[in-house]
Amino acid sequence: MVKKVDHIGIAVNNLEESVNFYEDILGLKLQGVETVEEQKVKVAFLPVGDTEIELLEATTPDSPIAKFIENKGQGVQHIAFRVDDLEKALEEMKKLGIRLIDEKPRYGAGGARIAFLHPKSTNGVLVELCERKG
Ligand SMILES: C[C@@H](C(=O)O)C(=O)SCCNC(=O)CCNC(=O)[C@H](O)C(C)(C)COP(=O)(O)OP(=O)(O)OC[C@H]1O[C@@H](n2cnc3c(N)ncnc32)[C@H](O)[C@@H]1OP(=O)(O)O
Numbered sequence: 001m002v003k004k005v006d007h008i009g010i011a012v013n014n015l016e017e018s019v020n021f022y023e024d025i026l027g028l029k030l031q032g033v034e035t036v037e038e039q040k041v042k043v044a045f046l047p048v049g050d051t052e053i054e055l056l057e058a059t060t061p062d063s064p065i066a067k068f069i070e071n072k073g074q075g076v077q078h079i080a081f082r083v084d085d086l087e088k089a090l091e092e093m094k095k096l097g098i099r100l101i102d103e104k105p106r107y108g109a110g111g112a113r114i115a116f117l118h119p120k121s122t123n124g125v126l127v128e129l130c131e132r133k134g
Pocket residue numbers: 009036039041043054056064065067068071076077078080101107108109110112114116118119120124125126128
């Protein structure tokens with residue numbers, strides 16, 4: 001069901017500052033920056049191989065990213081797996097007793113359809129399922 005690691009989400013205090021490490025030190029290229037209001041985040045994408053690093057900065061004090069940094073500090077916040085059919089994947093996860101954060105697909109960066117699984121059901125990793133064209 002899972003095709004690949006679509007992206008790795010990393011919570012940062014400041015996108016502009018954090019991007020320097022990935023560009024100047026690791027030699028990755030910033031592909032774009034986008035605000036996703038529904039998730040209360042500003043996102044920067046840096047492709048690497050056939051996956052991407054997603055840097056996430058909070059846009060509001062009640063953003064999941066603000067809360068994550070408050071509790072754990074900056075760092076890896078989620079892993080996103082690419083699926084072909086998000087509704088079907090969610091239905092199967094639910095049947096298997098996995099706790100869904102999102103029962104229905106929501107919109108993520110780059111027009112992707114996304115939904116999160118609760119870390120309490122996944123051995124402590126916040127998992128995003130992600131369906132996108134191409
Ligand atoms: C733009 C889009 C895209 O890709 O296109 C994105 O990625 S948006 C990316 C940002 N959006 C999201 O993250 C949306 C989904 N996330 C959420 O709904 C939330 O952040 C939850 C994962 C439900 C956590 O919220 P909640 O208010 O419950 O936080 P909390 O601090 O009380 O945490 C409850 C328990 O979950 C754990 N916990 C919290 N966040 C975690 C994380 N990121 N990874 C692993 N564990 C985590 C805490 O340690 C705690 O465990 P203990 O009880 O053991 O202490």
